[in-house]
Amino acid sequence: MPAPTHVSPSLISTLPGLSYTDAALFQREQEKIFEARWIAAARSADLDGPGAFRTLDVGRENVILVRGRDGQLRAFLNVCRHRGARVCMERSGVARRNIQCGYHAWTYGLDGKLVAAPNLTQMPDLDRTAYGLVPVPVREWLGYAWVCVADEPPSFEDTVIGAVTERLGGTGIIEGWDIENLEVGRRISYDVRANWKLIIENFMECYHCATIHPELTEVLPEFADGFAAQYFVGHGAAFAEEAEGFTVDGSAGVTVIPGVVDGHDRKYYAITVNPQVFINLVPDHVIFHRMYPVGPDRTVVECDWLYLPEVVRSGQDLDRSVELFHRVNQQDFDACERCQLAATSKAYAQGGVLVPSEHHIGAFHTWVTEQLAM
Numbered sequence: 193m194p195a196p197t198h199v200s201p202s203l204i205s206t207l208p209g210l211s212y213t214d215a216a217l218f219q220r221e222q223e224k225i226f227e228a229r230w231i232a233a234a235r236s237a238d239l240d241g242p243g244a245f246r247t248l249d250v251g252r253e254n255v256i257l258v259r260g261r262d263g264q265l266r267a268f269l270n271v272c273r274h275r276g277a278r279v280c281m282e283r284s285g286v287a288r289r290n291i292q293c294g295y296h297a298w299t300y301g302l303d304g305k306l307v308a309a310p311n312l313t314q315m316p317d318l319d320r321t322a323y324g325l326v327p328v329p330v331r332e333w334l335g336y337a338w339v340c341v342a343d344e345p346p347s348f349e350d351t352v353i354g355a356v357t358e359r360l361g362g363t364g365i366i367e368g369w370d371i372e373n374l375e376v377g378r379r380i381s382y383d384v385r386a387n388w389k390l391i392i393e394n395f396m397e398c399y400h401c402a403t404i405h406p407e408l409t410e411v412l413p414e415f416a417d418g419f420a421a422q423y424f425v426g427h428g429a430a431f432a433e434e435a436e437g438f439t440v441d442g443s444a445g446v447t448v449i450p451g452v453v454d455g456h457d458r459k460y461y462a463i464t465v466n467p468q469v470f471i472n473l474v475p476d477h478v479i480f481h482r483m484y485p486v487g488p489d490r491t492v493v494e495c496d497w498l499y500l501p502e503v504v505r506s507g508q509d510l511d512r513s514v515e516l517f518h519r520v521n522q523q524d525f526d527a528c529e530r531c532q533l534a535a536t537s538k539a540y541a542q543g544g545v546l547v548p549s550e551h552h553i554g555a556f557h558t559w560v561t562e563q564l565a566m
Contacts, residue, residue, distance in 0.1 A: 203547065204554050209540040211560075212387040212532060218488035219252070225467050225563045227251030230331065230338045230345065230352050232469050232482045235376060235496060237335065239265060243287040243302060247280050249484065253341045255328055256280050258287065260302045265332065267339045268325035273306070274298045279325070291325075300325050334471075335372035335498075336480070355465040361426035365461070366471075368451035371478055374498035375505075378514045382493040382521060386528035387535070388468070388485040389560065391493065394524050395462070395470050395481075396422050397550045404523045407516055411435045411442055412460055418549040421462050428459030428473075438474040439512040445476040446503045446513060466559060472517065476503075479517050489532050495521060 211217060227250065234246045234257055245258040247270055254270040256279065272279050272293040279293045279300070290307060292299040299308040304325040312318070331338045331348050338352065347354075357363050384391060394400070398420035401409055409416040412429045421429045431438070437445030438460065448457060452475050461473040472479035478498040485491050497514050534540055546553055 203545040204551060206543040206546060206553075207389070207557050207560070208543040209535045209537065211543075212390060212535040213488055215488055217564075218387075218485070220564055221560075222251040222485070224566060225251075225560070226485065227253060228340075228342045228346070228563070228566075229467055230340045230348055231467075232336045232465075232480075233257050233267070233339045234337050235335060236265065236332055236337050236372075237375070238284075239337070241286070243289070244285075245280065245282075245287055245291075246284045247282065249486075250339060250341050254278060255339055255341065256291065256325070257330070257337055257339065258291070258302055265330050265337050266302070266304060267328035267330045267337075268300075268304050269328060269341070271326065272296075272298050273323040273325065274309070333372075334366075334480075335374065336482075352465055356463055356471070359422065359425065359463045360461065365426075365456065366463075366473065368453060368456065369449055369473055369478055370451050371480075371498060373501070374449075374478060375501045376496050377477070377499040377504045377510045378497040380495050380514075380518060380521075382495065382525055384491045384493055384525045384528060385489060386491060386525065386532040387488055388483055388491045389556075390528040390531050391483060391491055391525070392464060392466075392556060393553050394528050396420060396464060396553050396556065398423075399547060399549050400527060404527060405520055407440055408520050411438060411516065420549075421460060422464065423549065423552055428456060428461045431458040431460070437476065437513070438516060440515040440519065441512060443512060445474075446508055446510070447500055448475045449477075449500060464556075466556070476500075477513060493521070493525070 231250050233248055239246060239257065239259045242259055242261045245256055247254060247256050255267050256270045257265060257267045259265055270278050270280055274296055277293050277295040279291055290299045290301055297310055298306065301307045304327055306320040306323045328339050328341055329345050356366055360366060398415045399418045401415040411432055413432050414429050421427050435442040437443060439445055457475045463471040468483040470481035480496045480498060482494045483491055
């Protein structure tokens with residue numbers, strides 16, 4: 193896949209249409225990108241007691257994320273060491289004491305160790321530790337559990353924390369939101385009939401904002417000019433003077449997060465953490481997107497709206513707050529699906545072009561190309 197090339201001072205090339213449709217290329221992306229990077233797997237608080245688990249696809253692998261009796265989160269490849277059956281078939285649940293394979297009843301503790309199997313006493317030479325579930329590295333940050341199935345995971349500090357630091361110009365800004373101590377006020381999953389790269393490209397730019405996001409540009413008027421907040425390091429888009437909060441009608445939101453100090457209390461920040469996380473910061477909540485590619489033309493996006501615990505527990509009305517970015521998501525995903533429908537056309541075989549306010553997307557294209565070349 194060729195890297196983007198300049199075609200004029202104002203226009204640079206996108207990736208070719210095949211990049212968004214080819215099944216073989218998608219499998220290579222699964223291997224070289226999603227199986228090689230840190231992936232936000234779940235909100236840590238969703239696994240809130242011993243035995244609580246969640247399974248998810250990470251590239252071509254399936255992973256079990258489970259809370260141990262010692263309170264620690266652990267992750268394992270969801271593969272029985274006996275005959276290779278998938279151990280846990282449920283997406284989420286609670287394992288009372290152990291995790292048992294439904295084929296031959298090999299049984300694993302919440303720490304991944306092999307604890308039982310039929311006729312195990314007849315195999316005294318079997319090393320239970322050696323035949324435990326294969327562990328997967330886990331890190332917790334911003335209240336989410338991140339996993340990496342690579343044999344040698346890249347530095348979490350460089351690739352995940354580093355992406356946030358690079359976008360905001362330091363880690364101090366995001367620390368003010370105290371995201372790990374917020375609670376989920378609303379969660380919406382979207383089944384998007386589009387390639388994962390189209391979704392990232394869309395999120396990164398605002399050339400489309402004046403066209404398809406009327407509610408958003410009412411609250412963030414600078415977006416109507418076509419430059420996204422991510423175009424500038426450390427920049428947060430200012431609220432309109434008449435906007436009282438980040439809501440669908442510009443009305444007041446809920447309680448502002450205490451650590452959001454003056455200078456950030458009427459701004460919106462957007463962050464991309466390759467390859468599958470978007471973070472949106474506004475004064476009274478955080479919007480956290482996680483993308484899970486299913487195929488070259490399908491991506492599931494799970495979106496959390498996070499608020500102060502007392503806001504969630506008090507039952508305050510969050511509808512106007514949630515509705516703004518829910519509409520933005522629907523508008524964006526519709527646009528991505530439009531692009532997916534045309535990606536196979538010979539008119540897009542060589543790709544399209546990026547105008548100056550979209551040039552930073554070229555860096556993402558270069559990043560993808562470099563990952564696939566490794």
